Amino acid sequence: MSASVPFRLLRTSVFAGVCLALGLGAHLFGGGTVSADALAGGLVAAFAVxxxxxxxERSFGAVLSLLGGLQVAMHVGFSLAHAAAPVEAQAHGHSGLVPGLGMLVAHLWATGLTxxxxxxxxxxxxxxxxxxxxxxxAEFRPVAAWTPFLPACTAEPPALRSAVLRHVVSRRGPPVLVDFG
Structure with a gap:
């Protein structure tokens, strides 16, 4: 099923917002800072991708790979834009662009759940x-012309014919006693 432009914009906005919130939250939780320019760049990048x-409709694997790739891109972008002093950079959980093991596990876990x-x-x-x-x-389907439920009345009912049912076994009555003696 293909989506029109308003649905695409809605879905893209939700995805980009969640992706940015995840990247920003992880970066701030790790002790980093994010400038407004880096934040806007992350949103534009997530939206553009x-x-x-x-x-x-996308599967879990497609959503996971897209979200994971965007998280890596945002992490690198936020880290490059990080204008912190060297003392603050040590509290950030990693030095430079390579995250520590704890941050990597936290990123992977949060990305998978998201x-x-x-x-x-x-x-x-x-x-x-x-x-x-x-x-x-179903609501706007053309309605068929009204047909009466009962057929029109005739003067006399049709004559009933007796039908011979070939496959019917008639066993009415008590069982037959069989003498084995």
Missing amino acids: AYPLSGR ALWLARGEALFWAVLRRLAVRLL
């Missing part, structure tokens, strides 16, 4: 759209 891919949440939301969104489309199509 996600918009071309928002035309149809990707699962986004993929489930994606599936729910498309399921609601499909059900809505089915409801609307």
